[in-house]
Amino acid sequence: VTASGQVDAQVDAQADSQVDAPADDRSAVARRPPLNRDRVLAAAVTLADESGIESVTMRRLGGRLGVEAMSLYNHVANKDALMDGMVERLAIEVLEAAGTVDPPTSPTDWKRAMRDTILAARAVMLRHPWGPGVIESRTHMIPAVVTYFDMLMGIMRVGGLSWDLVHHAMHALGSRALGFSQELFVPADGDEDPTPAERDRMKSVYPNIGGMLDAVMHDPSEESLGWCDDQTEFTFGLDLLLDGLAGHREPSSGTD
Amino acid sequence: VTASGQVDAQVDAQADSQVDAPADDRSAVARRPPLNRDRVLAAAVTLADESGIESVTMRRLGGRLGVEAMSLYNHVANKDALMDGMVERLAIEVLEAAGTVDPPTSPTDWKRAMRDTILAARAVMLRHPWGPGVIESRTHMIPAVVTYFDMLMGIMRVGGLSWDLVHHAMHALGSRALGFSQELFVPADGDEDPTPAERDRMKSVYPNIGGMLDAVMHDPSEESLGWCDDQTEFTFGLDLLLDGLAGHREPSSGTD
DNA sequence: ACCTGAACACCGTTCAAGT
DNA sequence: ACCTGAACACCGTTCAAGT
Numbered sequence: 001v002t003a004s005g006q007v008d009a010q011v012d013a014q015a016d017s018q019v020d021a022p023a024d025d026r027s028a029v030a031r032r033p034p035l036n037r038d039r040v041l042a043a044a045v046t047l048a049d050e051s052g053i054e055s056v057t058m059r060r061l062g063g064r065l066g067v068e069a070m071s072l073y074n075h076v077a078n079k080d081a082l083m084d085g086m087v088e089r090l091a092i093e094v095l096e097a098a099g100t101v102d103p104p105t106s107p108t109d110w111k112r113a114m115r116d117t118i119l120a121a122r123a124v125m126l127r128h129p130w131g132p133g134v135i136e137s138r139t140h141m142i143p144a145v146v147t148y149f150d151m152l153m154g155i156m157r158v159g160g161l162s163w164d165l166v167h168h169a170m171h172a173l174g175s176r177a178l179g180f181s182q183e184l185f186v187p188a189d190g191d192e193d194p195t196p197a198e199r200d201r202m203k204s205v206y207p208n209i210g211g212m213l214d215a216v217m218h219d220p221s222e223e224s225l226g227w228c229d230d231q232t233e234f235t236f237g238l239d240l241l242l243d244g245l246a247g248h249r250e251p252s253s254g255t256d
Numbered sequence: 257v258t259a260s261g262q263v264d265a266q267v268d269a270q271a272d273s274q275v276d277a278p279a280d281d282r283s284a285v286a287r288r289p290p291l292n293r294d295r296v297l298a299a300a301v302t303l304a305d306e307s308g309i310e311s312v313t314m315r316r317l318g319g320r321l322g323v324e325a326m327s328l329y330n331h332v333a334n335k336d337a338l339m340d341g342m343v344e345r346l347a348i349e350v351l352e353a354a355g356t357v358d359p360p361t362s363p364t365d366w367k368r369a370m371r372d373t374i375l376a377a378r379a380v381m382l383r384h385p386w387g388p389g390v391i392e393s394r395t396h397m398i399p400a401v402v403t404y405f406d407m408l409m410g411i412m413r414v415g416g417l418s419w420d421l422v423h424h425a426m427h428a429l430g431s432r433a434l435g436f437s438q439e440l441f442v443p444a445d446g447d448e449d450p451t452p453a454e455r456d457r458m459k460s461v462y463p464n465i466g467g468m469l470d471a472v473m474h475d476p477s478e479e480s481l482g483w484c485d486d487q488t489e490f491t492f493g494l495d496l497l498l499d500g501l502a503g504h505r506e507p508s509s510g511t512d
Numbered sequence: 513a514c515c516t517g518a519a520c521a522c523c524g525t526t527c528a529a530g531t
Numbered sequence: 532a533c534c535t536g537a538a539c540a541c542c543g544t545t546c547a548a549g550t
Contacts, residue, residue, distance in 0.1 A: 034533060058524065070525085071534050079524065136392070141441045146462055153464035163471030166464070171484075172493035174437045181430045182438065185397045206402055208409035208422070215419030228427075237428035237497075244496035290514060314543065326544080327515050335543065 035065060037075045041085040045128070048086065053130035056082075083134055084142055090131050091144030094121045094178070098151060103158075110159025111242050117152060118238060122179030132180040145178075152177055161249055169245050176238060183230070291321060293331045297341040301384070304342065309386035312338075339390055340398055346387050347400030350377045350434070354407060359414075366415025367498050373408060374494060378435030388436040401434075408433055417505055425501050432494060439486070 043064050048056050058079060062069040076082045097120040104113040125131045135145075149170065156166045175181060203210025299320050304312050314335060318325040332338045353376040360369040381387045391401075405426065412422045431437060459466025 057522090059522090067533095068535055070527095070536085073525080074533055135440070136438050138441065145440075146465065150462040150464045153468065157464060157467075163468045167468055167472050168489065168492050171437075171489035172496055174493070175440060178440075181427075182392050184391070184401075184431060184434075185394065206406040208406045208413060209402065211413075212409065212419045212423055216423050233424065233427035236424050237430070240428055240500035241493075241496055243503075244500045247499075313541090315541090323514095324516055326517085326546095329544080330514055 035067060035071065035075055037085065040065065040072060040075045040082070041089050044082055044086050045089055048130040048134075049128060053134060058082075084138060084140075087131075087135055087138055087142045088144050090124065090128055090135070091142055091148055093128075094124045094148055095144060095151070097121065097124050098148065104155055107158060107160045110155055110161070111246060113155045113158075114152065114242055115235075115238065117155065118173075118177060118179055119235070120179075121148070121177075122234065125179045132175065132178075132182055135178065136175065136182070149177065156245075159249070161245065165245065165248055168248075169241075172241055172245070176234075176241070181234060181237060291323060291327065291331055293341065296321065296328060296331045296338070297345050300338055300342050301345050304386040304390075305384060309390060314338075340394060340396075343387075343391055343394055343398045344400050346380065346384055346391070347398060347404055349384075350380045350404055351400060351407070353377065353380050354404065360411055363414060363416045366411055366417070367502060369411045369414075370408065370498055371491075371494065373411065374429075374433060374435055375491070376435075377404070377433075378490065381435045388431065388434075388438055391434065392431065392438070405433065412501075415505070417501065421501065421504055424504075425497075428497055428501070432490075432497070437490060437493060 040061070044056055044061055047061060047064055058069040058072055061082075062072055065072075072082070076085060098117045101113065101116040101120055104110045152173075153166050153170065156169060161169065170177065199210065199213055202213065296317070300312055300317055303317060303320055314325040314328055317338075318328055321328075328338070332341060354373045357369065357372040357376050360366045408429075409422050409426065412425060417425065426433065455466065455469055458469065
């Protein structure tokens with residue numbers, strides 16, 4: 001009942017690069033480079049990207065790596081530590097993306113820099129849809145995430161915001177600082193726009209939602225990707241917060 | 257291996273009100289009022305309140321109700337439907353709390369009404385700490401939650417906000433509309449304020465967080481419950497959003 | 513109509529044993 | 532040092548059987 005049939009192709013290519021003799025199972029195991037924490041975490045991230053976070057089980061992850069589930073415990077303390085490691089990898093990716101954003105060139109440039117940085121983080125999250133859920137399930141800090149937060153705070157300090165306001169800002173942004181805002185009731189992939197009949201029923205029970213549907217769906221304005229373009233909504237909320245924070249700056253810290 | 261020892265006391269009192277003869281197990285089961293969906297959901301909410309959401313398993317919930325786990329499937333389709341039902345109960349509690357808030361008395365009163373309503377919802381969430389997590393895990397709409405959202409939208413319409421702005425507002429508020437903003441890395445109960453030594457180490461790795469700790473912890477301003485008073489931070493972020501939305505109102509809709 | 517008992521297909525995790 | 536195999540204590544869920 002071995003999982004050797006599922007040995008990761010990339011790993012094999014690496015290990016077998018200068019070996020062409022067909023090997024029996026024992027030597028295959030012996031030749032295989034020993035697992036390490038990094039390879040375990042990378043495989044977990046890939047598995048979550050491809051099949052969703054619920055498919056990341058110790059047994060299935062072991063299978064991916066050509067190893068029994070129990071071997072993983074040599075490299076991560078337990079499943080919780082595995083999840084911490086996945087968030088760590090994700091945060092490192094966020095830091096890399098954030099590093100390509102132009103730092104603020106003047107105090108009044110802080111809002112642009114915050115916006116670009118957070119949207120860079122968002123781009124990473126869109127590549128790893130399991131990110132938000134796993135991040136919010138963590139109960140203790142992950143260093144790379146803290147480093148990212150420290151970076152955002154540095155941008156705001158350049159903008160002249162007081163320590164107290166920076167503190168409020170981090171709380172007000174919350175998960176938006178990392179580029180996501182957990183959507184309530186995200187419609188399933190298969191869901192279509194409501195039919196007129198459904199809209200009628202909806203309007204009788206929920207008059208305001210009904211009215212909104214009529215108004216917002218009627219004019220699919222220029223560049224919208226749909227009547228609920230997530231990117232548009234995200235940036236709207238983000239700008240609302242950043243503009244509000246700007247209004248709370250000390251008068252002495254200049255205008256913008 | 258029966259769970260009859262854990263029969264809910266309240267249920268027994270109800271069932272036995274006019275029966276005083278000691279009964280054997282068979283008649284006890286026969287006399288017990290049959291379970292129904294409402295009692296199952298109420299027990300699940302109580303169990304989650306007392307022992308946390310992770311303790312709500314079909315087996316344990318059955319035990320609470322003096323019934324085998326499999327009996328629950330007569331009243332809820334599966335565990336997911338059970339969770340939906342729990343959110344439904346929670347949302348009904350939110351609607352009750354929101355119903356005690358004064359409706360807006362004038363267009364300019366909409367911000368006050370939104371604020372009071374959302375803070376009323378927040379009070380309910382504080383009584384049910386499992387609420388945010390379970391709500392965010394739901395993938396389809398729960399009617400009572402939609403009713404609550406419709407109510408919020410009604411308040412904004414009284415305030416003269418356009419349908420388009422109301423739509424943006426609901427997205428911008430996100431989970432804040434329900435009274436919570438998922439805290440990233442909520443410190444464990446046992447965690448104390450960082451010691452000076454920890455602060456020094458922190459300052460060298462995270463200069464901005466370190467600076468903030470110095471500044472914000474130094475002056476425990478008047479009425480704060482601590483250097484990270486959740487209620488203060490929640491209302492700060494909420495006001496930021498509501499004020500920002502007010503700024504987006506059509507000029508024609510009056511001043512406030 | 514409602515409930516039970518046994519079973520199934522999964523989990524995370526332990527432990528002793530192998531190399 | 533790293534990996535395996537068997538086992539344990541849980542899950543959600545099914546199914547046939549009881550009343």
